[in-house]
Amino acid sequence: MISMVDPTPTRFSEPMKSRDGFGPSCLTTDEKEPGFDVARGMGWFSVGLGLAQLLTPSLVGALTGVRNNRLLRLYGMRHMACGVGILNSDEPAKWMWARVAGDVMDFATVLEGLASGDDNRTDEAFTALLAVAAATITDVSCAASLEAKAVES
Numbered sequence: 001m002i003s004m005v006d007p008t009p010t011r012f013s014e015p016m017k018s019r020d021g022f023g024p025s026c027l028t029t030d031e032k033e034p035g036f037d038v039a040r041g042m043g044w045f046s047v048g049l050g051l052a053q054l055l056t057p058s059l060v061g062a063l064t065g066v067r068n069n070r071l072l073r074l075y076g077m078r079h080m081a082c083g084v085g086i087l088n089s090d091e092p093a094k095w096m097w098a099r100v101a102g103d104v105m106d107f108a109t110v111l112e113g114l115a116s117g118d119d120n121r122t123d124e125a126f127t128a129l130l131a132v133a134a135a136t137i138t139d140v141s142c143a144a145s146l147e148a149k150a151v152e153s
Helices: 034-055 058-064 069-087 091-114 117-152
Strands: none
Touching: 034 058, 034 069, 034 091, 034 117, 058 069, 058 117, 069 091, 091 117
């Protein structure tokens, strides 16, 4: 009978060995390391948002006030790369900082929608700006926390 449960451990379910093989290189979720949990959540968020931007750029554009589908698809690829990087990295802080850099690009893009003068786009862009601000705060906080833990180790 085929098991529906994957028996292989993931990076987040079992302690990792350090490069020299003598102990864990990072804390596991069993030890309630909040930075890694947040990073993993933001990694999945990036993958989901990236898929939405790649597959339905018009819908994302209608929600954010961004009317350039090519740009949204490029941003989708960026989100996918960051998300996969976060989920597969032994040092997700570097990928979280990459998300912060992407957030700066998102701010600039959304601000263009605010400056457009189109009332509908302005409302959409303002809402998107709030969402980007919330993601940026989370990304910076998580990246700084992970970096601090890496320095302590």
